[in-house]
Amino acid sequence: MRPRRYDLIAFDWDGTLYDSTAAIAQAIQAAVGDVGGTVPSHASASYVIGLGLTQALAHAAPDVPPSRYPELASRYQHHYRRLANEVSLFAGVLPMLADLRRRHHWLVVATGKSRRGLDETLAHIDLAGVFDGSRTADETAGKPHPLMLHELMREFGAEPERTLMIGDTTHDVQMAQAAGCDSVGVSYGAHADHALLAYSPRVVVHSVAELHHWLLDQA
Numbered sequence: 001m002r003p004r005r006y007d008l009i010a011f012d013w014d015g016t017l018y019d020s021t022a023a024i025a026q027a028i029q030a031a032v033g034d035v036g037g038t039v040p041s042h043a044s045a046s047y048v049i050g051l052g053l054t055q056a057l058a059h060a061a062p063d064v065p066p067s068r069y070p071e072l073a074s075r076y077q078h079h080y081r082r083l084a085n086e087v088s089l090f091a092g093v094l095p096m097l098a099d100l101r102r103r104h105h106w107l108v109v110a111t112g113k114s115r116r117g118l119d120e121t122l123a124h125i126d127l128a129g130v131f132d133g134s135r136t137a138d139e140t141a142g143k144p145h146p147l148m149l150h151e152l153m154r155e156f157g158a159e160p161e162r163t164l165m166i167g168d169t170t171h172d173v174q175m176a177q178a179a180g181c182d183s184v185g186v187s188y189g190a191h192a193d194h195a196l197l198a199y200s201p202r203v204v205v206h207s208v209a210e211l212h213h214w215l216l217d218q219a
Helices: 021-034 042-047 053-060 066-086 093-102 115-124 147-156 170-179 193-197 208-218
Strands: 008-011 106-111 133-136 163-167 182-186 203-205
Touching: 008 147, 021 042, 021 053, 021 066, 042 053, 053 066, 093 106, 093 208, 106 147, 115 133, 133 147, 147 163, 147 170, 163 170, 170 182, 170 193, 182 193, 182 208, 193 203, 203 208
Parallel strands: 008 106, 008 163, 106 133, 163 182, 182 203
Antiparallel strands: none
């Protein structure tokens, strides 16, 4: 068997493994409307996916004063929970992860979600034991700062050249570039392929099936 190219494979969560982009954008729009801000377009609400919650909401609602960010965050969480039952893993994610585990890659999640949000989601869809580790935006620096990847690489003893970041936003591929890691962009989430290509991923794929095939061939 060909030796592995990457020891550590880090996945973004929303829009990469989890089909939640539309629900997040809708929840952001509804939350901003609730507090009297100018409701962002779907494109603007989608752009901030992957950032930490406060950073994302501040960007999506520039006319909402910081003093109302706690209320804005609370309304976002209310609307996202309302929509959560409509959200699931993308088709093909579980077989892909199973194949990567059989090849003995370390698999981790690097996400803009909160620790509580990620743990609740992982428990809800019964992915216990699939991932070897994770970092969330509320326990380290948020994307695109590279600290999240630096911490994961240090935890597993992986070198940057043996680490791959996979994500659907420019925040993901920019973080990988800053950390000295390769990246793969996925265009079926929040950001378009031309935006992802600006940060020099190894490839941009357009479906989970294409990502699965690329990883088995190249990772």
